[in-house]
Structure formats: structure tokens, C-alpha cells
Amino acid sequence: MSSGNNKKKVRVITGNEACAEGAIAAGLRFFAGYPITPSSEIAEILSYELPKIGGKFIQMEDEISSMGAVIGASLAGAKSMTATSGPGFSLKQENIGYASMAEVPCVIVNVMRGGPSTGLPTLASQADVMQARWGTHGDHPIIALIPNSVRETFDYTVRAFNLSEKYRVPVILLLDEIIAHVNEKVVLPEENTIETWERVRPDSLTDDYLPYQYTESDVPPMISFGEGYRFHVTGLVHDETGFPTNKQSEINKFLNRLNRKIDRYADDIIQVDEDYEKDAQIGVFAYGSTSRSAKRAVIWAREKGVKVNFVRPGVLWPFPQKQARRLAESTSKILVPEMNLGQIAHEVEWAARGQSEIVKLNRIDGEPINPMEILDAIMEIA
Amino acid sequence: MSSGNNKKKVRVITGNEACAEGAIAAGLRFFAGYPITPSSEIAEILSYELPKIGGKFIQMEDEISSMGAVIGASLAGAKSMTATSGPGFSLKQENIGYASMAEVPCVIVNVMRGGPSTGLPTLASQADVMQARWGTHGDHPIIALIPNSVRETFDYTVRAFNLSEKYRVPVILLLDEIIAHVNEKVVLPEENTIETWERVRPDSLTDDYLPYQYTESDVPPMISFGEGYRFHVTGLVHDETGFPTNKQSEINKFLNRLNRKIDRYADDIIQVDEDYEKDAQIGVFAYGSTSRSAKRAVIWAREKGVKVNFVRPGVLWPFPQKQARRLAESTSKILVPEMNLGQIAHEVEWAARGQSEIVKLNRIDGEPINPMEILDAIMEIA
Amino acid sequence: MEKTKVLPTITIKEVWCKGCGICVEFCPHSVLGMEAGHAVVVNIDACTACGLCEIRCPDFAIMVEKNS
Amino acid sequence: MEKTKVLPTITIKEVWCKGCGICVEFCPHSVLGMEAGHAVVVNIDACTACGLCEIRCPDFAIMVEKNS
Amino acid sequence: MSFRYEIRLSGEGGQGLVLAGKILAEAAAIYDDLNATQSQSYGPEARGGASRSEVIISDDEIDYPKAINIDLLLAFTQEACTKYHEDLKDDGILLIDSDYVTNVPDGKFKVYKLPIIEAARSEIGKIIVANIVALGIIASLVSVISVDAVEKAILSRVPKGTENLNKKAFKLGLEMGKKLTV
Amino acid sequence: MSFRYEIRLSGEGGQGLVLAGKILAEAAAIYDDLNATQSQSYGPEARGGASRSEVIISDDEIDYPKAINIDLLLAFTQEACTKYHEDLKDDGILLIDSDYVTNVPDGKFKVYKLPIIEAARSEIGKIIVANIVALGIIASLVSVISVDAVEKAILSRVPKGTENLNKKAFKLGLEMGKKLTV
Amino acid sequence: MFDYEKYIRKNKFPLIWCPGCGDGIVLKAMLRAIDRIGLDKDEICMVSGIGCSSRLTGYVDFNTLHTTHGRALAFATGVKMAKPQMHVIVVTGDGDATAIGGNHYIHAARRNIDITVVLFNNNIYGMTGGQVSPTTPRNFKASTAPMGNPENSFNISGLAEAAGASFVARGTVYDAIRLDRLIEKAILKKGFSVVEVMTPCPTAFGRRNRLGDGPAMMKLLKEDAVTVSRAAKMDEKELENKIITGVLVDIERPEYTANYQKLIEQMKGIEQ
Amino acid sequence: MFDYEKYIRKNKFPLIWCPGCGDGIVLKAMLRAIDRIGLDKDEICMVSGIGCSSRLTGYVDFNTLHTTHGRALAFATGVKMAKPQMHVIVVTGDGDATAIGGNHYIHAARRNIDITVVLFNNNIYGMTGGQVSPTTPRNFKASTAPMGNPENSFNISGLAEAAGASFVARGTVYDAIRLDRLIEKAILKKGFSVVEVMTPCPTAFGRRNRLGDGPAMMKLLKEDAVTVSRAAKMDEKELENKIITGVLVDIERPEYTANYQKLIEQMKGIEQ
Ligand SMILES: Cc1ncc(C[n+]2csc(CCOP(=O)(O)OP(=O)(O)O)c2C)c(N)n1
Ligand SMILES: Cc1ncc(C[n+]2csc(CCOP(=O)(O)OP(=O)(O)O)c2C)c(N)n1
Ligand code: SF4
Ligand code: SF4
Ligand code: SF4
Ligand code: SF4
Ligand code: SF4
Ligand code: SF4
Ligand SMILES: [Mg+2]
Ligand SMILES: [Mg+2]
Secondary structure (H helix, E strand, C coil): CCCCCCCCCEEEEEHHHHHHHHHHHHCCCEEEECCCCCCHHHHHHHHHHHHHCCCEEEECCCHHHHHHHHHHHHHCCCCEEEEECHHHHHHHHHHHHHHHHHCCCEEEEEEEEECCCCEEEEEECCCCHHHHHHCCCCCCCCEEECCCCHHHHHHHHHHHHHHHHHHCCEEEEEEEHHHHHCEEEEECCCHHHCCCCCCCCCCCCCCCCCCCCCCCCCCCCCCCCCCCCCCEEECECECCCCCECCCHHHHHHHHHHHHHHHHCCHHHHCCEEEECCCCCCEEEECCHHHHHHHHHHHHHHHHCCCCEEEEEECEEECCCHHHHHHHHHHCCEEEEEECCCCHHHHHHHHHHCCCCEEEEEECCCCCCCCHHHHHHHHHHHC | CCCCCCCCCEEEEEHHHHHHHHHHHHCCCEEEECCCCCCHHHHHHHHHHHHHCCCEEEECCCHHHHHHHHHHHHHCCCCEEEEECHHHHHHHHHHHHHHHHHCCCEEEEEEEEECCCCEEEEEECCCCHHHHHHCCCCCCCCEEECCCCHHHHHHHHHHHHHHHHHHCCEEEEEEEHHHHHCEEEEECCCHHHCCCCCCCCCCCCCCCCCCCCCCCCCCCCCCCCCCCCCCEEECECECCCCCECCCHHHHHHHHHHHHHHHHCCHHHHCCEEEECCCCCCEEEECCHHHHHHHHHHHHHHHHCCCCEEEEEECEEECCCHHHHHHHHHHCCEEEEEECCCCHHHHHHHHHHCCCCEEEEEECCCCCCCCHHHHHHHHHHHC | CCCCCCCCEEEECCCCCCCCCHHHHHCCCCCEEEECCEEEECCHHHCCCCCHHHHHCCCCCEEEECCC | CCCCCCCCEEEECCCCCCCCCHHHHHCCCCCEEEECCEEEECCHHHCCCCCHHHHHCCCCCEEEECCC | CCCEEEEEEECCCCCCHHHHHHHHHHHHHHHCCCEEEEEEECCCCCCCCCCEEEEEEECCCCCCCCCCCEEEEEECCHHHHHHHCCCEEEEEEEEEECCCCCCCCCCCCEEEEECHHHHHHHHHCCHHHHHHHHHHHHHHHCCCCCHHHHHHHHHHHCCCCCHHHHHHHHHHHHHHHHHHHC | CCCEEEEEEECCCCCCHHHHHHHHHHHHHHHCCCEEEEEEECCCCCCCCCCEEEEEEECCCCCCCCCCCEEEEEECCHHHHHHHCCCEEEEEEEEEECCCCCCCCCCCCEEEEECHHHHHHHHHCCHHHHHHHHHHHHHHHCCCCCHHHHHHHHHHHCCCCCHHHHHHHHHHHHHHHHHHHC | CCCHHHCECHHHCCCCCCCCCCHHHHHHHHHHHHHHHCCCHHHEEEEECCCCHHHHHHHECCEEEECCCCCHHHHHHHHHHHCCCCEEEEEEEHHHHHCCCHHHHHHHHHHCCCEEEEEEECCCECCCCCECCCCCCCCCCECCECCCCCCCCCCHHHHHHHHCCCEEEEEECCCHHHHHHHHHHHHHCCCCEEEEEECCCHHHHHCCCCCCCHHHHHHHHHHHEEEHHHHHCCCHHHHCCCEEEEEEEECCCCCHHHHHHHHHHHHHCCCC | CCCHHHCECHHHCCCCCCCCCCHHHHHHHHHHHHHHHCCCHHHEEEEECCCCHHHHHHHECCEEEECCCCCHHHHHHHHHHHCCCCEEEEEEEHHHHHCCCHHHHHHHHHHCCCEEEEEEECCCECCCCCECCCCCCCCCCECCECCCCCCCCCCHHHHHHHHCCCEEEEEECCCHHHHHHHHHHHHHCCCCEEEEEECCCHHHHHCCCCCCCHHHHHHHHHHHEEEHHHHHCCCHHHHCCCEEEEEEEECCCCCHHHHHHHHHHHHHCCCC
16 A cells, blocks of 8 residues: 655656545545546545545545535535546536536546447546547536656646646546556655645635636635635526526626636646757657657657657647647648547647648557557658 | 327427427337426427337436436337436436447437536527537547427437437437427428338348448448347447457457448538538538528628628538538638537638638527627628 | 503515415414415404414515514 | 165366365365365265255356266 | 518416417418417526517528517516517517506507406406417507417417307407507 | 666466566666566456566666567466467567476577476465565576565565565575576 | 524525425425524535525525535535535435435435435426426326326335435425424434425426415325324325324434544554 | 256356356356246346446346446336336346446336346455445445445345335355245346345455455355344344345335336327
């Protein structure tokens, strides 16, 4: 059983362990989940670690109630998280939409496995990336992060909480079976060096606290149940008092702010590694565990004298369209390797506006895409 | 209570009535659902009409079980349907993925209302169109139809069943609160003039019936439980016998066929109205109830001497990219009015590959977009 | 010398009253009646201030005050 | 003249047997034993063909046939 | 040149305005062979019922089923009148129940005041037929649909056994309407 | 020029091969200051446990954590040996338990046959330490990680109280391994 | 005269409920119970699902959470775990709690988590216009059971008991005075407590089944109700279609948040 | 010697289950019961959810449907409605049926739809590696309850009874002979019937709780089992931690598909 202690030293841990420890480092105090391969270890670790620090763990009766409990706990002031995989992620969608609508900070970990349906429960995939954006009904704001190593999983988990609290939005952390289960060498940062953000509170708490106040930032200041301000939270469209409204002006005002909230801070949120070479004609756009194979392939290609620009987003939603566009403008062909049938390639193609030809390299049999495959694809289009 | 009889005559009925009657005309024999505004009338009508013809109606305990029951009934040989709205559509996603994976014909009606979450339960929206494509986890095939009138709702419902049976795929019928509840004048076709398709059966039934046989058509012949061929159905990745497999070769073979099945027949499935004018510089791309306002606006614009090309898809998924591309190549600006924040505009922009500038006209307050708004937008970019 | 009975005060909030008739129906002493879709007091003398109308009014529209 | 008892036939499917030991444990007459991770017959003479081993084998790996 | 005629019937749930709207639409569509749509607005989820019912009548296709430029507005309650009169045309008609709508919004439109509900009570003895009385008045005021068509539509919609009652209510409305226009 | 060394430990669930792999990774990563990853493959959902465990050791970043070009393959069972030997390098090492792997796949690789499990039983008296014995053999065969590091890693992983037992098993493995290489 | 104003959000009135709907009577009983116990408004979190009854949370001056259909107990579990000192009260309908929400209902009961459920049972889906509910009696009509309900109905109090609730009671809006006593007891109980309240829905249930308006339906409640003690003396046949009112279950079982607190204490020892 | 081969998909063997797993013993009992009744293989539809036990459907030569986790009864309801003449048997685990699937379990029981559920209760989530289940006894260890389960557990047979099942029985894999009789009775019952089977999971439950291997855990089942008749003579304390086996409920209630058939007959009259 992994424990949060002495992070100084070198350790060999899995992505699921790093996620659990990152969550605690970020201030996690409530976890509700329902077991599912390949995410279960996150719950297992937290069932032991949380009570040790006075936090709460509960295994709910299903994924729907897990998501519900997470929202309830967050509204009561506890940083909250749940973890699941494809089938459970589908079930959580309705309540994820509620969190988006009611602007409740929370983190949803989806350890991607082979789909659709029960699919390939023990094999890796990246095929839930579009669902992470569009899984629930209605236009809604969402943030999705996707690390590519055990070490990053720790940092991204912390960041998931920070973004969630800062923007009052559910944040989805996309892992895959490989990162979740691989043991890697890591040196985790010391507790005191980890920056954690708390939800923005109103500067002056007057009796007429407005839970959905329109402020310059578009992010309403937030306090918790039980702090003496008895406000109302609903999944219906509401005005700044938090109560339902059917007034067109109010509806527009609210829904526009709700979605604008993320759009306007896209540059803050988006994180992308861009590695450009002078007059490269080939671009590679890769994310998650696939981006590691891609990075190696790019190194090899360059060794072979092929100039390649490499772009690797750590955030998929909001989509890094500027960076994708820049890559398209700087190259004539972009290779997008991914463990699905081209979900993100489609977004890159959208962002490219025809400036560069998108070449897909897809794998859907549960095996990670290895560097050689990517190198071959690069050489083919070079 | 509407009844299916003497379709000859002129009637004034709602979209929900037309949907229920279309389903029965298409051969519906099992409906399982859970009430939700604005779809409930479909269930209410069928609770009365189905037993009259020996069919079965059941109100299940929730949307998840409704979708499960629909799949079970379809496997047992009954043409099956469910109807819901946003929140319920989100809950059905896991089992919709199962139907996709196990290739079980069925129709899911989603009467779109304002979202996200509980949102605006009695107001119209078009904001579930991306969810219809990406709501469930993993790469999966899906078809989505979207009529724009009560009369079309009848035909499209019939077609939804036909496509579902022909391609062994769940078909999503997207209505919105306006079409669902508006009373319109219709003359429905006579029973005997309605073409209905049945699932393809194996030409010779040998003892070794393969429920997921690889055939030239990519659509495995299908028989029902209880016909004497005791086959296995699972949501795990399976080989042509229907049993789970972890063999890479089998996985690839299956998942590629599963998704190819729809891609390769896209031209068969896609239905688009294209109304071009010589040297038009402006294009309008609209669907569902919005496309009616758009059509009127186009007429007015033309009366004002503005040349406009008008494209109106009746099928959203698979996305009519050729038609969108053609529109982009023939114009310099495309207006995409929709009752969401630009979900389909994004797809048009993708298909346009930078050939034409996409202009969004969005409305999310539950009010339909009226012809004047669209005309103004056209004149602005003209 | 004879005491005159002090009558209770019954307040009916017209704007909240939906005229459902529950208070009228269950008043043990027929103190209440209906008028233009709202409850009204028709026989205050009979009122015992038992409060049953108040407790059963779904809309917080009727209040009974004992006076003395 | 004395009858010689006809012994039952016990078939053990090695490929299906997982060596769980259930049959061995619950055989009332210690007819069965374990060898190299599989059940084996060690004392057929004691077998009464009661069939308990067969009925409790989770893996369809042991079959008992009464002969006569 | 094709026409589009917009009617909005407004009041409280339970006053039968949705049915009245549906009847007008059927009158135009089925018996006068025009195009017609009818729609209504709801409260939260389904309950509460409709507070307004709109009918569009045209000899052309009806692309937009909601009223935007109203030719005739019926208001059974003050609240409805205040809330829904904005979209009424300058040359439109405002038909109000004089007992329930006391302060009349000002505008260029024609205003007709009649004690519709009271008439239903006193003359027919059933206020639930006030909606049918209103249909009579509207039929006599509106030229785009024929009186005959409205009557047919009413009779095909109302419950068996109530035909005469409703016929009476309709006739009453016609009379009341005629008086206005002379 | 950087190196990448791939080890695959294969056999049945319950033979402690996942732990063994993790120990090798920790030996390299923590005590020899190299990079290392360990991963395994699962059966349906989580149950059935790992049938193979892979360790990649390198002095460079490890981008791809799965074995593709194996330097050393340990096979405790025939099935595992047959199923997993393909990716073994020509100049690689195949280490098999001679009691359980009888038909040896042919290839250019070196083959070492040892009764590992039996040795654990007879010499240590506990077959559960067969995985540790194997680690001893591997430590003596493989130059990229130090014997010392593997021993440290073992001791930090095994349950308190079993240190000596495991030390003995490890030593035994070292001996068996040395014999091979001389 | 009880001062309800102390607890309501007056500016949200009048209530959205139909004339004669019983929900407002239950609301008032809840407020009287809370007042009698003397709970601090800030310490109360009232959680509801979706339905007419679930709209209640919008009218009371507590920490209020209007969730998704059927999930009130899931959200409430999160609130209670994060702030165990809070009094968490769930307001839910028969459909919300026992149709789509049935699983959360039995699991909350199993855990015996210290939450009080006030379950508004009007035997129908009111909000969506009168579809059949798990508590619609057999052969009664609903918009999705036009010829009469072909399904058997739940005894939702019995279900709570079997699942592990430590307090279960049933009341009616006719007997509004006893109702607030039952709710008071339920709130005071440490553990999962349920008060099932029979309340009329004239609009979506009464009309279609010819049961009359609000007052008429309340008369029916008066006639059908029998107290637990009286019921004990009646036989199966006599009890048919009767509503047994009063405290049905009141037992001691380990409560979940308390168990969890113990776990935390126990683990304080373990090194971080 | 019973000929199982007639009913199994031999080419799928050996079974995926662990050595000592009880699931195979239940499978055999089911086949014996089906054989004794003499059901036609084509008329049987066996439906399962997700879990080790739910893998059973892959091994039997019937119409088999391996659904999503917890939803077997929902799918089965569709099959049964579409083809009422079919014998629909649901194979499910304690987690599948009573955790995520709990709502479908109680509603199928409420409808009393003619489906037989064989519920494999091993007190744990086997497939996913030993997480706590609604039937894991208090204080027993699981991978998500490392210090012992802080939750109360379900009596899942009692739950089925309260929800409306017309037949409920409990058996163990130790008493495999009586087990097939119980399953036989359940299948023959017209209505919703449940057989809860206590079966050992040495891998995910036994090991962590030091209960030993398959045989050892079967011994425990032998010791803890008491028949209904014997239990009747024992008091609360004596019955603690005992497993009451035999037929627990066997009553007559209206069955759903029959009710629905009546409805269809009744409506034949109405003009189309
Ligand atoms: C997921 C989902 N499904 C369905 C609905 C539609 N819906 C809203 S309320 C309701 C039922 C309400 O019935 P009940 O819980 O008994 O409350 P009541 O209105 O009778 O008080 C339904 C089905 C919804 N909002 N969300
Ligand atoms: C929606 C969903 N959630 C979670 C899972 C993961 N999962 C598979 S089986 C299982 C539990 C199995 O337990 P049980 O039903 O008791 O069956 P057993 O393996 O013990 O026989 C879980 C949680 C899943 N497959 N789908
Ligand atoms: S009970 Fe209340 S709402 Fe009903 S009539 Fe009396 S005062 Fe009005
Ligand atoms: S207080 Fe009693 S007597 Fe007086 S009006 Fe109310 S119910 Fe009647
Ligand atoms: S019970 Fe069956 S599997 Fe177990 S040892 Fe005996 S024969 Fe083998
Ligand atoms: S048949 Fe009975 S006696 Fe013979 S081996 Fe099996 S269990 Fe033992
Ligand atoms: S519909 Fe029924 S439950 Fe809803 S408010 Fe009206 S009366 Fe009450
Ligand atoms: S994990 Fe448990 S339930 Fe699953 S097969 Fe193994 S022993 Fe059986
Ligand atoms: Mg209700
Ligand atoms: Mg289990």
C-alpha cells in the first residue's frame, strides 16, 4: 500500500498511485467511486489514505451516485474526486453536466480502456477523448487534461484540482491503462513546494451573498453550505441568486457567461509542448502515452535527417487550436497518432483550415502505438 | 388520444404524435421508456396504441433500464424504440454503446430541450447534436436523423427503423420541443405505401450460424433469440462467433468492420436538400426546426436580390461532409444558424477546410431562431 | 354580568390563496366560505380558533389569531 | 461362493482439473488424492460411487461411473 | 400575394385555450384547406399547463410556428393581457373579457371588450364553454377562416353529448361578434 | 550511446512475477540510479492476475514501456514459454525452469535450463520464493544491474521477518547463475 | 399561530403547486417539526430531486440543493459525509425516490446514514403530467396506463425497512398535526429515517381517477387511514387499501458516519 | 453420472474461474435443474451482467446474453416481454444484482415478472479484484475496506421479498444436491423468483480474510448453514452469522406478462 510520505526519495510507482497521491497533495478530502478496471487502484489507495488524514472515502452503489456524492461533498466544502473508466464515465455524464451547470468544482478521473461498451476491459485506449468534451447533453464548459507519464500524472492531478477550484468547473483527468498500471521511476515534489489553489471567496460576505454573481472575472465567488449563507443550488437555468429563471434575458446572460468562463481563459488553461525545427515540412501532433512513442520517433526521424515539428498538448479541452493552427501553417503534413480512430485528428484538421494535410495513425486493439510504427509513418510522408 | 387509422385524411397533429404513428407504421412492437418532458406524449400514445396491435409497452424504472429492455426485446425479434430528452439521453449512453457494439437494431428518440443538466425543461434546443455522436465511450458507429416538420417526423421515424434494421445499428432520431409539440397540418401516407425494411437474415441457416459473420456487406446477417440458433451476445470485443476475444488480429478485424459499416454506406444514409443558385457567394447550412426559418430567410434574401445557396441536412451523423464541402467551395461565407453554441458550425468548418468562412448564428434561450434574425445575418455578410 | 366572547382574527392572504377550498371543507364550524375563487370568512362568531384551517392550508394563505 | 465387488470408474479430465482439492477434501472415503496439481485416484476400492466428488467439482473435471 | 394570420389566445391554464387553438387550426387546415399550426407555451416541466396558445393560419407554407406579429389577441385575464400584448400589430385586434381585463394596454390596435366568461355562465350556464363562445366571436371577426369551418371543427372535437351545448355557445359568440362589427 | 535492456518474466498468476519485476525495476531505478519501468498484462477485467511482467532498464528516458526486443526471457511454464518467446532477441537469453518447460523453442538465443522451482522447494523449503531464486540467477546473468542493488531491492520489498529466507533464496539463485556463466 | 415566515423564502411565493395540492401542507409540517426541535437554519441542508414535491427546496430558507432526478440521496450522502454535523433532510417524490432513485434509497437505508427522507407519495408523476409511478395502485389510471396500471406497486416503507432503515413512519396531509410529530421523531433519530407522506395530486392523479379535487382527496385520506395500533387488531382483508399510519419501525443499528468517524480515530495511529 | 455435455459449450472450456471458485458448482446445479424440468434449450434465454459469475453465459448452450454491469434484469425484461414463452434465467453476482443493479432487482420483483434469478453471492467483487460489496459482512476486509467494512450489509433475499418477489430461496455450493432442487422450484414458479447461492471466492475474499482456499471456505458454508425449519427453532443470537437455507418465500401474486396479455385481449375490442 503506497503512502503519501517522504516524497524526497526516488520511488517506482504506477500512474494510479501517482494520481491518488497527487489528489491528496492537492487537498482532496472526499472521494466517492465505484470500482472498475483499470481505475480501481485509485479508489483502493484512497480508501486507506483518506481516513488517515481525516478525509472521507465511500464506495457508492454505482457511478451515478458516486458523481452525485462528489458534487454534494464539494458544495459542503470538501475538495472532491471520483475515478472510473469508460462504462462508468458514460454513466456519470448526467451528473457531470450538473456540476458544469451548478459550477461545482470537482475532478473526474477517466482511465481509458478499450471500448465501446465493455470492450477490452484490461487494454489501453484513447477513445474517450471526444466523450470527455461532448458526453453530457447541452452546451457546457469542461476542462480535460491528459498527462503522458507517471510523474506528470501527479502534477496534472494537482493541476486538475487547481483549475477546477479556480474556474468552478468539473475537470476531467484522462489517463489510459498504460499510464495507470506502468511502474515508473519518480521523484515527487515535497509537500511544501506544491502550489494548491482554493475556490475564490467573496471579498466581503454580506447577507445577500449571490452564489452566481456576475463579476468581472465571470467566475462567481463561492462559499460552502453551512457557512451561514443559505443559498440555493439547482440544475435548472438560474439567475445570480441561484434560483430558476425562464426570463430570456437571464437565460442568455447566464448560459453565455457559463460557457464564456472557459473560452476566455483558454490561454491560461491550455498547456502545450511545442518543439519546432527550422523549415520542417512534417508535423507530429500527439498526446497522452502515445506522445512518448511519438517523441522517440521524432528523435529518430531527426537523426535520419528528417525535419519534424512536434506538438504535444497536455490539455485537450479547451482544444489548443492556436497551437494546432501554428503547426499546420508551419508544415505541409501533420501526423496524428492516437489510440482511437482519429478523434483528435479531426480537431487538428478543423484547426488546420486546410493549411496542412492531416495524416492519421490509429490503433484500436489495445496495444500502445510504438515508436517504430510512428517513425515508419513519418518516413512515409517525409 | 390519436389513433393510427384512416391516414388518407387531413389531420392536425404534433411531432410527438407523428413519431408514435411513424414508429407503428414502421413495425414497432416494443417500446420501453421513462417519462420526460418534452418527449412524454410519445410514450403516452404508445401505451395505448401498442397493446391494441399486440405490441408491448413498458414504463421502466429509469432510462438505463429502458434502453436495456429495448436491446433485449430487439434481440428477441421485436422492432424496438425508446424516447427521452437530454437528461435521459445522457443516462442511456452506456447501453446505446452496447447496442452499437452488439449491433442491435433499435431507435432512440431524443426530443431536445434546453440544457445542460435539468436546464430549461419546457423550452427547445438543438444542443445535443454532438452528444448524439460522441455521448458514449469508445469509437462506435451511430446514425442520427433530424426532421424539420411534423410530416417529416413521420417519415424520418419510419426511416430510422429501416436504417437501424438494415445496418444493425442504433439510430438516433433528434426532435426538438418545437416539432414535438407544434400542431401541424398533415396528410399521412397510406399503410400499404410505406416501405419498411427488415433485418437481413442469413440465406441458409446452418447449424453453425455466425451472429457476427464477416460478409461482403460488412453487416452480419441476424436472427433472433428463440429461433433455434443458440448464439452468444456480449458487449466485450468478440469474434464472428460472438464470443469474447483478446487476439489482436480479431480485435482489429472486428472494430474496423464495426465502424467501417457506417462509413462505407454514408452516401446511402445521408440525406441532404441542396438548393444552389448560380454564382452565389453566401451559403446557409441549417437543420431541424431552424432550417424552416432559414428557408424562409433565404427566400426573402433572394427576393432582395442576394444570391444564396441553401443546404439542409436531414441526417447529421454520419456527417454530410461532401455536401458541406461543396457548399464551402461554392461560397465565400457560410451562415450556420442553430439553437446551440455552434456545434454543427464546427463540423461545417472542418469540412470546409478553409474554403469558406463560417459565420455562426446561435440562440440558446429556448426561443426558436426566427426568419428575420437569419435574414438580418444574411444581409450582414452579403 | 355576562362576558362578551373575544373573537379570533382570521387573516386570509388573497394573493397566496388559490381557492382550493380545503380550509372551507374542513372547518368544523363552517366559519369559512368561498368567494370569487378565494376563501372568505362568513361566520366569524362560530370560530373556535382551533387552527385547523391554518394547519391544512397548503398555500400559507390563512392565519388564525386567538385574541383575549 | 463370494461375489467380488465391481468397482466404479472414476475419470479425471486433467486438462480441466485445476487442482482445487474440493473433491479430495469432501470424498467421504478418502478415495482421492492430489498429485502434481491434479486430482488422482488413490484408493478406488473404497469408492462407493456416491458421486459427491463429481457434483462438487467446479470444473466438470471428475466423473464417476457406477459399474455392474 | 400569400397571407399569414396570427392569433394568440391567452389566459390561465384550465380555460380551454389550447383546445380552442387546436380547433381554430383544424378549422383552417381541414375544413378551409389552408395551412395552419398551433403551439403553446408550458410552465416548469409539463405541469401548470399552457398560459398561451397560438395559431398561425396561411395559404402558404408556415415556416415559423410561433407568433411574432399578431393579428388577433384574446385575453381572458389581466395578467395575460399585460404580458402578451406587445407583439400585437398596430392594425390588429385585441379581444378582452371586460370583467377580468380592466386596464387596457394602449396601442393603435382595435380593442373589443366583451363579458365573455360571464356570458357563458349566464346564457349557457357553463363557464367552461367560454372558450367556445370566444371562438364564435373570433369566427365572426376574422375573415381568413369561415364560420362554417370553425363550427365543424368544434363539433368534431368536443365530447359526444355536448354538441348542442357547444353549438349554442358558438352561436352566442357569433352574435356577440356581429354586434361589434356593425 | 545509451542502452535499453528488456526483461520479460513469464509464468502463471500467483508465481510472484509481478513482484519480481517490480523489484528489478526498483533495483535499477533506486539503487543503480538508472531509469526503469515495469508493466504487466492482465486477464479479463482484473482477475486471473498477470501472466507476464516486463521490465525495461535504460540509462536514457524510457518512452515506450512495453517490451518489443527482449534481452532476457524467464519462463516458468511451458505455455508462457511458447506464448512469449517470439520477441526474444537473437543474442538474447532464454531462462527456463527445466522441470516445467520441456520443449524449448529454437532460435539463435542462449538457453539456460535450471530446476528453479524445485531448487526453491528442496534447498529453501518454500516454492513461493522461486521468484527470488530467479532474481538471483538473473542478477548473476545480467550486467546492467548490480547484484547489490537487486539484493537491496528485495529486502526493501519482502514482508518483515522473511528477510533471511529471501536472502538465502537470492544467494541460491546467484550460485546457480554463476555455475551457468563459467 | 405558528410563524412560518422565519423559515420561508417569502419572495418566492406564491407556491408553484396547483390549487389543492397537498405538498404545501407537508412543507408546513416540516417547518413546525424543525422549529420544535429548534434546529439552527444554517445547520440544515435540504436536498431534493426533480418533481413537483422536489421544488420545495426553493421555498425554504436553509442550505438548499435541488439535484437531478432520483439522485437526491446520492448528493445528500456527499453533503453528510463532508459535514456530518449538518442535519441533512431529503425531500423527494414517489417517482424520484423509488422509481429512478430506488437504488440510492435502499443503499442509503443499508448504510443507515443519518439522513431524514420526507417522501411525498402522491401515487403519480405529478410534474410530468400523470404517468404511472411505482406506487400507483394496480388498475388505477395514469397517462401511461390508460386502461389501468398492469403493474403491482411498492410498499415503499416496507422496502426501506427491509433495506435497513432504522426509522420508518407514515402519515397523511389530512392528519397534519400528527404529521409534524412523525417528522420530528425522524429528524431526531440518529440513522436513516423515512417519513412517507400520503398527499393528494388532484391535477395528475385525482382528476384522471375521478377522485375529485383537493378537499375530496383529503377526505379519502381521512377514511383510509388507520393507526398502527388499530391496524394491529385488523385482519388482512380489513386492511386492504388501508393506509397504516404512525411509526412503523424504530430500531437501533450502527450509523454510517459514526462508523466512519471511528475508522478515522482508529487510523490516526498509523504513520502518514 | 449426469451428462453435462448436452448443455455446455465444450470448446469454451476450461472455465475462466479460479481454482476452488464455487461458480462452477452452481453452474452444474443449474444444468441439472434445467435437465430435470426438461426445458428445450432453444426456449431458454440466459442473461447475465458483468462479473466472474456473469461469465457463465459464455459456457452454456442456450440463447445467451452477456449485458452491461448491473443491467441483466433490464435486458431480460425486454426479452421476456418480446417472447413471453421463453424461459428467461438471469445469472448475476452480488455486486451486479444488488450494488449497481439494485434498482432493477427490486423493480423486477415488484412487477413479479416471470424471470428466475440465480444470484451468485460471494460477498465480494471478484472480477475487479476484491472490492467491498453490499453483501460483504461488516468489518470483513476488502481492497476498498482495508481496515474492515464500515457499512452494514444487505439481506438480499429479504430485499427481494419486500419488493414483491413471489419465490425466494437460498442455498450453498456445499449442499450442491439441494441446490439444484431449489433452482428447479424457482424456474417452475410463474413469477419473479430468486435463488441466492452462497459461493466461495477464495481469490478475492477468502485470501484477504484468512478463510483459506476453496475447500476450506466450503467447510465454512457447511458449518454456517441452517435450514429454514431448523432456523425456526433458533433465537436471534443463535442465528447470528448463520446462513438460512431452503425456500424462504413461495406465494402467489399477479405476474406481469400475464397481466399484460390480459390487457392486450381487453384492447382487441377497441377499433384501430
Ligand atoms: C433523468 C430524468 N428523467 C426524467 C425526468 C422527468 N421527470 C421530472 S419529475 C419526474 C417524476 C416526478 O414524480 P415524483 O417524483 O413522484 O414527484 P411529483 O411530481 O409527483 O411530486 C420525471 C419523470 C428528469 N427530469 N430527469
Ligand atoms: C458500469 C460498470 N461499472 C463497473 C464495472 C466494473 N465491474 C466489473 S464486474 C464488477 C463487480 C463484480 O462483482 P459481482 O457482481 O459480485 O460478480 P463476481 O465477480 O463477484 O462474481 C465491477 C464493479 C463495469 N464493468 N461496468
Ligand atoms: S386552504 Fe388556503 S389556499 Fe385553499 S382556499 Fe383556504 S386559504 Fe385558500
Ligand atoms: S380556526 Fe377552526 S374554527 Fe376557526 S375557521 Fe379555522 S378551522 Fe374554522
Ligand atoms: S474438484 Fe475438480 S478441479 Fe478440483 S481438484 Fe477435484 S477434479 Fe480437480
Ligand atoms: S464417488 Fe464418492 S466415494 Fe467415490 S470418489 Fe467420489 S466422493 Fe469419493
Ligand atoms: S401536478 Fe399534482 S403534485 Fe404537481 S403541483 Fe399539481 S397537484 Fe401538486
Ligand atoms: S476471483 Fe473469485 S469469483 Fe472470480 S473466479 Fe476467482 S474465485 Fe471465482
Ligand atoms: Mg409523485
Ligand atoms: Mg460477487
